[in-house]
Amino acid sequence: MAEIAGLEAEGYVVLPGVLSAEQLAAAGRHADDLLGGVGWSDNDFDGRRTRRVYSLLSRAGAFEPLLTHPEVHRLVTARLGQAYQFGMLFLSAVDPGQGSQAPHFDAGVYPLPREIEAETNVIWALDDFTVDNGATLIAPGSHRWPAERRPRPDELVPAVMPAGSALVYSGRLWHAAGHNRAETTRRALICEHVLPWLRPADNHILATGFDQLRSLSPELRRLAGVAPASDYLGFVGGQDPEQWLLSH
């Protein structure tokens, strides 16, 4: 599959326009509902002209087809194996006037050697991503860079893509939200997927709660971490966590 080879070689791949018009419209409405009344973030990294909503599993709604999209999960499985889980899940609305974010790589939260692919993530474009409205800036090939190397400004290129596209990228890829010089907001749904033996950035079990977890689809529950990570990791009293949850 060319996308898997591209992801391995360049550290990212764009799946253009993979959402149907209905899925995109429903996701956009859901995003606006969630963003209603949310203020700008209070720190430079998240963005003082950016609105964010975290812990989305209990409010997955019209995002579910994005969170479980088969083409994305085929790529994530190719990179992480079968038993990965969600990391951070958040909605980001970059408003006009927001400057570029500090470049970073998502797996930088883990003290792991750079060679380990700990995360494979996706940025869903809920609006067209353009040079003007702050399309994500990426440094192609930077997932293979040594720990000490940082991107120069001229190494960051905008991931221009139409709304409904997915930017799938390595957790080791240097990137940043771009500068929004346009007059409209640029919305994205960002979903991280991490190896099963790592602590995910979002605590999905606490944030979602048992009742909501029971009401999720088995796939979302598995991705929330309600699944053994291996034969000896992730049990409740020696029992499969899914069986435990559904019997309590």
Ligand SMILES: O=C(O)CCC(=O)C(=O)O
């Ligand atoms: O919004 C984007 O384009 C990327 C945001 C990001 O990488 C982050 O906040 O960690």
